[in-house]
Amino acid sequence: MRIGIVCPYAFDVPGGVQFHVRDLAEHFLAEGHDVAVLAPQEDDEVELPSWFTSCGRPVAVPYNGSVARVAFGPITSARVTRWIDEGGFDVLHIHEPMVPSASVLSLWAADTVPIVATFHTSTVRSRALHVANPMLRPSLEKIRARIAVSDEARRTVRRHLRADSYVIPNGVDVEHFRQARPDARFTGTPGHPTVAFLGRIDEPRKGLDLALSALPGLRARHPGVRLLVAGPGERDISVPGVEVLGLVSDTDKAALLSSVDAYLAPHTGGESFGIVLVEAMAGGAPVVCSDLNAFVDVLGEPPAGVTFASGDADALVEALADVLDDADTRSLLRGRGRARAEAFDWGVVAEKIMAVYDTVIESAELAPDEQAGRVRDRLRRIRSGRRDRRKDSDE
Amino acid sequence: MSDSALDLGTVVFLVVGVIVLAAWYLSYSASRLDRLHAKVEGAMSALDAQLVRRAEASLELAASGALDPATSLVLADAASAAVDRHTEHPLREDPLDGQNFAGREPVESDLTRALEAALPPETCDLLRATDEDGELDDAAAILARVEGAALRVQLARQFHNDAVAEVRRVRAKTVVRLFRLAGHAALPKVVHFDDDLPPGLRS
Numbered sequence: 001m002r003i004g005i006v007c008p009y010a011f012d013v014p015g016g017v018q019f020h021v022r023d024l025a026e027h028f029l030a031e032g033h034d035v036a037v038l039a040p041q042e043d044d045e046v047e048l049p050s051w052f053t054s055c056g057r058p059v060a061v062p063y064n065g066s067v068a069r070v071a072f073g074p075i076t077s078a079r080v081t082r083w084i085d086e087g088g089f090d091v092l093h094i095h096e097p098m099v100p101s102a103s104v105l106s107l108w109a110a111d112t113v114p115i116v117a118t119f120h121t122s123t124v125r126s127r128a129l130h131v132a133n134p135m136l137r138p139s140l141e142k143i144r145a146r147i148a149v150s151d152e153a154r155r156t157v158r159r160h161l162r163a164d165s166y167v168i169p170n171g172v173d174v175e176h177f178r179q180a181r182p183d184a185r186f187t188g189t190p191g192h193p194t195v196a197f198l199g200r201i202d203e204p205r206k207g208l209d210l211a212l213s214a215l216p217g218l219r220a221r222h223p224g225v226r227l228l229v230a231g232p233g234e235r236d237i238s239v240p241g242v243e244v245l246g247l248v249s250d251t252d253k254a255a256l257l258s259s260v261d262a263y264l265a266p267h268t269g270g271e272s273f274g275i276v277l278v279e280a281m282a283g284g285a286p287v288v289c290s291d292l293n294a295f296v297d298v299l300g301e302p303p304a305g306v307t308f309a310s311g312d313a314d315a316l317v318e319a320l321a322d323v324l325d326d327a328d329t330r331s332l333l334r335g336r337g338r339a340r341a342e343a344f345d346w347g348v349v350a351e352k353i354m355a356v357y358d359t360v361i362e363s364a365e366l367a368p369d370e371q372a373g374r375v376r377d378r379l380r381r382i383r384s385g386r387r388d389r390r391k392d393s394d395e
Numbered sequence: 396m397s398d399s400a401l402d403l404g405t406v407v408f409l410v411v412g413v414i415v416l417a418a419w420y421l422s423y424s425a426s427r428l429d430r431l432h433a434k435v436e437g438a439m440s441a442l443d444a445q446l447v448r449r450a451e452a453s454l455e456l457a458a459s460g461a462l463d464p465a466t467s468l469v470l471a472d473a474a475s476a477a478v479d480r481h482t483e484h485p486l487r488e489d490p491l492d493g494q495n496f497a498g499r500e501p502v503e504s505d506l507t508r509a510l511e512a513a514l515p516p517e518t519c520d521l522l523r524a525t526d527e528d529g530e531l532d533d534a535a536a537i538l539a540r541v542e543g544a545a546l547r548v549q550l551a552r553q554f555h556n557d558a559v560a561e562v563r564r565v566r567a568k569t570v571v572r573l574f575r576l577a578g579h580a581a582l583p584k585v586v587h588f589d590d591d592l593p594p595g596l597r598s
Contacts, residue, residue, distance in 0.1 A: 141430070359547055363551070
């Protein structure tokens with residue numbers, strides 16, 4: 001199968017959507033499919049895989065409450081159109097079709113190829129959508145299958161587009177985390193349990209501040225607790241009980257998760273998908289997290305983790321200290337977490353996405369008049385318009 | 396005089412302009428609706444094709460001897476009912492019938508429930524396990540086919556219903572109703588039946 005995938009954000013810059021697209025492309029390539037990816041590229045010097053095509057350099061614009069680095073304009077638009085025309089794709093998979101970048105442009109340019117769209121974000125401003133709706137609506141109607149990466153993302157799609165979507169979660173390389181073995185550096189000892197925090201340390205929504213403010217309360221119940229903070233970012237933290245590891249390698253991250261007595265996710269918002277929660281579960285870390293909708297969805301039923309009221313330091317202390325107190329709870333959570341993580345394995349996820357491709361390709365083949373050329377199509381439209389008006393005057 | 400002539404010219408120009416714009420808008424709306432109807436028809440045909448595949452794979456599983464005779468009988472009964480209903484109502488020859496799904500919902504829900512009953516997690520594990528020693532290779536392959544078809548039925552129904560919602564939203568517009576832009580096309584309906592995956596297949 002020849003698959004075209006469009007990503008709205010610069011492919012040489014780290015990000016959730018980019019990683020998702022990269023992993024998906026690599027998975028289908030390994031299965032023997034023909035995959036091409038189109039996205040902006042920040043730095044021309046960076047060596048990217050042969051299946052990647054740049055649609056131009058992104059520019060920073062304020063969008064959706066933050067600064068987005070996206071590519072648009074006539075040159076980008078021409079490149080997007082050419083890529084689609086020359087691609088000869090069986091299916092076109094557009095990520096974040098509402099982001100004003102390669103995504104919106106490809107949706108607009110695509111003509112006959114069946115389109116699948118994946119919605120990742122849970123934060124869309126409705127006013128901009130309301131204004132742009134008449135322009136975007138006809139393009140959005142080209143989409144044959146909408147995928148949302150979480151129930152939270154699905155709710156957003158329903159709220160803003162008044163349309164439903166099928167939930168297929170983000171994929172995680174579960175095997176990588178499952179194979180990890182505990183590392184003495186990160187393993188707790190009696191009286192000195194270890195707790196992991198992952199994520200940018202200077203990004204408020206990741207909730208490190210909440211974790212730090214809860215630390216005194218936690219130390220009151222577990223005086224020897226070690227909070228291991230792994231993640232990039234500029235920030236000076238010198239608090240007793242906190243060890244800053246900085247940016248860790250993938251191997252160390254997996255080892256960390258398989259070693260600690262608890263993984264703490266104190267996020268205060270802005271998460272549409274808790275991929276880091278899945279990694280923690282696959283690695284075997286008992287999960288203690290805030291009760292964001294996206295997190296609750298990932299934990300499943302019965303929950304493979306303990307939640308506390310988002311933003312509430314006292315609730316955090318209580319939930320985390322209880323888990324650290326009780327070895328039985330930890331082993332129960334470990335077991336549930338490992339089982340739950342399987343649902344997010346790339347093998348499972350990619351198979352579902354392939355099933356979506358099959359369905360839309362078949363439905364495009366079976367739809368009437370899909371093969372009509374552009375000119376014929378236009379003529380038909382004019383004729384049918386006349387017919388309708390004539391009918392109207394007859395009545 | 397020249398003032399009124401100018402006014403007349405302007406008025407004619409404006410009237411013609413409005414008529415042209417209105418004509419364009421009507422033609423545009425009609426073709427948009429046409430495309431949406433085509434999408435629904437394609438989605439319905441795809442759902443039909445997936446349902447047939449699911450029923451056939453289920454029949455194959457029932458006939459494979461991998462399940463006990465009682466389970467096989469239950470599954471075969473539901474699956475053959477679904478196949479029969481499909482042959483009675485060839486959707487492609489009767490698109491309107493297709494859009495109303497010809498009352499096939501209960502039959503398909505029955506097949507879903509039969510699959511649920513026939514394939515508890517233990518049975519699925521057993522069918523897959525026999526794959527290891529290479530003896531009942533076929534059973535695992537048929538199970539995979541049932542699994543794939545059941546998932547695709549779920550997807551196809553969802554995408555069909557999404558397309559129906561789009562058509563209905565456009566057809567509810569005043570302009571579309573007033574000028575009867577939908578012509579004689581029947582109003583498509585969403586299809587509701589139980590399409591849950593058997594618990595053992597849920598991943």
